[in-house]
Amino acid sequence: MNAHNTASCIHEPLLEMPFEGSVHAAGLISALRDFIHGDLAGLAREHGVDHENSPSRQLLQQVWKLSHARGFYGMTLPTAMGGAGLSVLDQVLVKQAIYATGSPFAPHVLGELSGPPRIGALVRKATPLQMEQFIDPVARAEKAICFALTEASAGSDAAALETRATPEGDSYVLHGRKRFISGSPFADFAVLLASTAPQGSPQREISAFFVDLKAPGAQVISGYKTMAGQSSTGDIVLDGCRVHATQLIGEPGQGLSLALGRITVNRLLHCPAMLGLAHVALCDARDYALGRQQFGRSIAQFQAIQHMLADMATEWMAARALMIQTARTIDAGIDARAQASMSKLFCSETAFRIADRAVQIHGGEGIVQGRRVEFLFRMLRMYRVLTGTSEIQRNTIARQLLETANA
Ligand SMILES: Cc1cc2nc3c(=O)[nH]c(=O)nc-3n(C[C@H](O)[C@H](O)[C@H](O)COP(=O)(O)OP(=O)(O)OC[C@H]3O[C@@H](n4cnc5c(N)ncnc54)[C@H](O)[C@@H]3O)c2cc1C
Numbered sequence: 001m002n003a004h005n006t007a008s009c010i011h012e013p014l015l016e017m018p019f020e021g022s023v024h025a026a027g028l029i030s031a032l033r034d035f036i037h038g039d040l041a042g043l044a045r046e047h048g049v050d051h052e053n054s055p056s057r058q059l060l061q062q063v064w065k066l067s068h069a070r071g072f073y074g075m076t077l078p079t080a081m082g083g084a085g086l087s088v089l090d091q092v093l094v095k096q097a098i099y100a101t102g103s104p105f106a107p108h109v110l111g112e113l114s115g116p117p118r119i120g121a122l123v124r125k126a127t128p129l130q131m132e133q134f135i136d137p138v139a140r141a142e143k144a145i146c147f148a149l150t151e152a153s154a155g156s157d158a159a160a161l162e163t164r165a166t167p168e169g170d171s172y173v174l175h176g177r178k179r180f181i182s183g184s185p186f187a188d189f190a191v192l193l194a195s196t197a198p199q200g201s202p203q204r205e206i207s208a209f210f211v212d213l214k215a216p217g218a219q220v221i222s223g224y225k226t227m228a229g230q231s232s233t234g235d236i237v238l239d240g241c242r243v244h245a246t247q248l249i250g251e252p253g254q255g256l257s258l259a260l261g262r263i264t265v266n267r268l269l270h271c272p273a274m275l276g277l278a279h280v281a282l283c284d285a286r287d288y289a290l291g292r293q294q295f296g297r298s299i300a301q302f303q304a305i306q307h308m309l310a311d312m313a314t315e316w317m318a319a320r321a322l323m324i325q326t327a328r329t330i331d332a333g334i335d336a337r338a339q340a341s342m343s344k345l346f347c348s349e350t351a352f353r354i355a356d357r358a359v360q361i362h363g364g365e366g367i368v369q370g371r372r373v374e375f376l377f378r379m380l381r382m383y384r385v386l387t388g389t390s391e392i393q394r395n396t397i398a399r400q401l402l403e404t405a406n407a
Contacts, residue, residue: 014279014313020324025090028075029097035070036101036109044104051104051375052229057186063108064115064141072109073141077116078123081139088265089327092272096320099276102372106276113232114144114183117269118191121262125250134189134210146187148178148211148236149259155179156392158193159256163238165194165207170245172196172209174217174238184234185222187213192236193255208255210247217241228379265330267340267388271323271347274383275316278351281376282312285358288365305361312354319343319350338400345393348383355380 019026040063049055055063067073076091077083086094099106107113119135126135137143154160163176174194184190190211197205213220218241222234250258286309289300299305326343329336355377359366366373384390 014282014316019093021090021093022087024084025086025093028072028084028086028094031070032072032094032098032109033101035067035072036098036103036105039066040103040105040109049104051372051379052369054230054232055105055108060108060144060186061141063105064111064144067109067111068141073111074116074139076110077120077139081123083116083120087327088268088330089324091269092323092327094272095269096272096276096279099273100279101276102280106273107232111138111141111144112273114138114146114187115141118145118147118183122191122249122258125254125258127246129246130210130249138189143188144183144186145189145191146181146183146236147259148181148184148190148192150180151177152179156389158259159204159206161193161195161206163192163194164199165196165209165243166199167196167245168242171242172245172248174209174211174241174243176238178236178238180233181220181236182233184213184220184236185232187220189213190236191249191259192238193259196252205253206255207252208249208258209243210249211236211238211241211243215241215243226382228375228382263388264335264337264340267344267393268323268326268330268336270383270387271319271326271343274347274351274380275320275323277376277380278316278319278354281351281355281358281373281380282309282316284373284376285309285312285361288362292363299361308357308361312357315350316354319347322346338397341388341393341396344388345390345397348380349390352377352380352384 043059043063044050047055047059049059064073074082075084075086079085098109110117116139119138123135134145138145149158149161151161151163153162163174163178165172165174176194178192181190190213191208192211193206193208195205196207197203211218213236217239219237220234221237222231224233225231226233289305289309290298292299323343326336326339329339355373358373359377362371362373365371368374
């Protein structure tokens with residue numbers, strides 16, 4: 001990150017408010033900030049890592065190991081595996097604090113793309129052999145794992161996937177191609193969904209497998225960049241890749257329910273990332289407005305700029321309140337499908353509007369590559385598509401509203 005990118009408020013909350021989480025979460029946040037601003041900032045400087053220059057796999061492994069040694073990496077795992085036993089509310093607060101540091105390592109501290117959050121929910125279904133071969137090495141930060149559902153013809157309509165797993169002796173043979181898989185360029189394994197229905201049968205049977213991406217017949221094709229400038233997404237090509245039947249997760253046909261079983265929590269857990277990044281954009285815009293002089297005064301003295309900042313802060317607080325309320329609903333054991341979709345919809349649209357105004361406040365400087373707001377604008381644009389587009393969230397909300405009326 002270059003010298004232009006300073007933000008004085010990233011170390012403290014935007015506005016004073018009581019901390020909503022547990023004492024344990026408050027302690028974790030404080031220790032995480034020290035870790036990110038200390039060890040990880042040092043590593044980023046030493047290796048020239050910023051939002052445009054991704055870390056190597058070797059460096060990522062170093063980050064995962066450091067985070068593991070400090071007790072952060074596995075905090076989302078079940079407590080029996082060393083997890084911190086955090087409520088959903090604590091988790092969103094911890095994640096927001098991580099992203100609000102503005103660190104390019106933010107997605108890797110807890111291993112969101114390829115670590116424990118990818119496997120935590122599978123622990124209940126995994127066999128002892130699967131635990132030993134796939135889950136434990138990821139939990140120990142030795143191996144990385146991605147989650148592969150999407151295909152070129154199966155995006156929002158994920159159940160339309162065409163990858164096939166054909167039983168042959170004691171194995172399944174996989175053919176197909178997965179698209180846009182986060183973390184796949186540096187992953188060792190994938191949790192991969194494929195159809196196990198007999199060829200030509202109208203029956204739908206989607207199953208989940210642990211796949212070793214180094215096995216014959218499996219290949220990761222990466223190299224394309226998203227608009228945010230990262231190459232952490234790739235395609236997985238399966239051409240006769242043989243997986244042993246013991247690598248099937250749960251029962252045949254349970255794949256989609258396994259994948260979507262935690263969709264409510266997973267949707268919500270993207271919100272703190274967006275709001276953490278939007279917080280950085282707001283801080284950068286405020287600091288720039290105070291420092292930039294035009295017409296003999298700081299632009300922060302113009303009402304037009306003040307109103308943009310006021311709208312940004314107000315919308316940020318509203319989005320955060322919705323996220324917190326949804327987390328509390330989930331923690332109370334209440335069905336929060338519609339609320340989680342509302343949070344994902346509102347946080348992603350709001351965070352992008354905040355980034356857009358932050359660019360506007362920076363004027364020409366805001367549209368020059370290398371400025372942090374310019375990166376944040378591109379990054380926050382992506383969240384309106386990722387993990388269920390805004391349109392798909394609206395479908396979920398409307399369906400639930402209409403179902404309630406018909407009940
Ligand atoms: C950077 C990145 C990382 C990703 N990571 C992963 C990953 O790790 N694992 C994984 O499996 N997938 C991953 N994805 C895939 C991602 O989840 C899909 O891109 C997303 O679900 C949208 O699917 P699509 O791109 O095929 O768009 P489409 O489904 O083709 O949608 C195109 C447009 O049509 C609209 N649309 C579609 N259906 C409807 C409908 N019923 N009603 C109204 N509008 C509709 C959409 O909202 C959108 O505006 C990733 C994608 C990206 C870009």
